[in-house]
Amino acid sequence: MLLLTVGIWRLASGDDFPQQLNVHGGEAIYKAACAACHGTTGEGTPKALAGFDKPTSFPHFNKCDETTPEFTRDYKASIRDGGPARGFSPIMPSFSGVLSSSQMDEVIVYLRSLCKEKGWPLGELNVPRALVTEKAFPESETVLTTTVNAKGAPAVSNELDYERILGKRDQLELAVPFGWVQKETGGMTGGLGDIAIGDKHVLYSHLNDNPDGPLYESTGSILSVQGEVVLATGDQRRGLGAGEPSLGFFAAYDQLLPGQVFIQLQPGIDIPRHTEFGPRTAYLRTAVGRSFAGDGELGRLWSPMLEVIGNRDLTPGTKTDWDIVPEFQVTLNRRQHIRAAAGYRLPLNDTAGRPKQVIAYFIWDWFDGGLFEGW
Ligand code: HEC
Numbered sequence: 477m478l479l480l481t482v483g484i485w486r487l488a489s490g491d492d493f494p495q496q497l498n499v500h501g502g503e504a505i506y507k508a509a510c511a512a513c514h515g516t517t518g519e520g521t522p523k524a525l526a527g528f529d530k531p532t533s534f535p536h537f538n539k540c541d542e543t544t545p546e547f548t549r550d551y552k553a554s555i556r557d558g559g560p561a562r563g564f565s566p567i568m569p570s571f572s573g574v575l576s577s578s579q580m581d582e583v584i585v586y587l588r589s590l591c592k593e594k595g596w597p598l599g600e601l602n603v604p605r606a607l608v609t610e611k612a613f614p615e616s617e618t619v620l621t622t623t624v625n626a627k628g629a630p631a632v633s634n635e636l637d638y639e640r641i642l643g644k645r646d647q648l649e650l651a652v653p654f655g656w657v658q659k660e661t662g663g664m665t666g667g668l669g670d671i672a673i674g675d676k677h678v679l680y681s682h683l684n685d686n687p688d689g690p691l692y693e694s695t696g697s698i699l700s701v702q703g704e705v706v707l708a709t710g711d712q713r714r715g716l717g718a719g720e721p722s723l724g725f726f727a728a729y730d731q732l733l734p735g736q737v738f739i740q741l742q743p744g745i746d747i748p749r750h751t752e753f754g755p756r757t758a759y760l761r762t763a764v765g766r767s768f769a770g771d772g773e774l775g776r777l778w779s780p781m782l783e784v785i786g787n788r789d790l791t792p793g794t795k796t797d798w799d800i801v802p803e804f805q806v807t808l809n810r811r812q813h814i815r816a817a818a819g820y821r822l823p824l825n826d827t828a829g830r831p832k833q834v835i836a837y838f839i840w841d842w843f844d845g846g847l848f849e850g851w
Contacts, residue, residue, distance in 0.1 A: 811850025
């Protein structure tokens with residue numbers, strides 16, 4: 477009787493796949509449950525066969541540039557709870573009760589195999605962005621970071637960062653700083669800082685298979701290098717720029733550890749054109765954190781992190797300045813492509829003239845949709 481009631485309820489609710497699908501192996505599951513809409517090669521079925529107009533965000537699982545940056549947890553949320561779970565169309569049905577969690581993981585591994593080109597870094601290696609430390613993964617996103625002095629002379633500095641993936645392994649970065657500082661005569665003055673243009677290049681990336689669970693619990697690592705030119709667009713006399721162009725180089729190495737723990741390392745160097753404007757400086761930035769999500773690991777993502785930052789002038793006899801930044805990042809919308817983070821930067825030594833600061837950012841990963849989509 478109970479079974480009959482459940483059966484009638486399911487028919488009435490229009491569920492297309494009323495029963496648990498007893499098929500195993502990613503490819504077999506895909507053919508049985510997904511190919512009718514997504515096509516045998518993952519490019520989608522023609523409208524005449526599928527019977528629906530494809531939303532502009534319809535995925536092409538065979539296109540590496542579209543699929544490799546995606547997070548497995550986002551795929552799994554759409555499969556388990558249907559498109560609306562990530563702010564997509566309800567044409568994408570929920571497979572909860574049809575596929576078990578491990579069947580979903582199997583079919584995602586199969587989706588991942590439809591990109592036939594090697595060498596694309598996988599989205600799982602895209603660790604949460606820290607407030608100061610730069611990560612290795614190339615992205616297409618816009619980030620606005622604001623830093624405010626918590627004590628001492630009032631100052632507000634902002635940086636608008638535009639990042640765009642170029643092909644398989646590169647990313648363009650354009651950083652536009654602007655801010656307000658206190659004038660010597662009192663009052664505040666504001667303006668543009670030194671604009672930087674850079675290119676990030678991935679040297680190595682590897683994600684280990686995780687036969688016992690989803691890819692987002694896998695381990696792996698990614699290494700990139702970035703070179704940038706900093707232009708003297710800021711007004712040095714007003715404290716908004718260095719006064720002359722400089723070059724910057726850094727490496728970024730991110731490691732995924734078991735238990736969704738991650739470590740980010742970024743050693744780098746800044747080289748002004750003439751040292752009378754300022755010394756060469758070197759830095760080491762590190763961030764350690766972990767991601768937590770409710771709703772069976774697919775809900776809102778919280779990532780507490782701790783950064784340790786060392787800065788040093790490359791002149792004899794100078795000491796390294798150390799800071800720590802406790803912080804967290806959180807996803808704001810259902811699609812999880814709009815995120816925010818906040819933290820507190822605390823100088824540990826040499827604290828004269830180095831105020832405590834509140835730092836916050838807002839990220840829009842426009843690769844995954846518009847600013848107002850997916851809420
Ligand atoms: C009834 C047709 C239909 C079936 C059956 C179907 N899908 Fe979909 N799926 C869609 C549509 C349409 C979208 C695009 C939704 C959008 O972009 O708004 C989609 C989106 C997705 C996405 C989201 C991609 C992204 O960009 O994050 C994933 C993942 C997905 N489908 C996987 C599957 C899997 C795996 C199966 C089989 C277990 C499956 N789908 C079965 C129609 C379907």
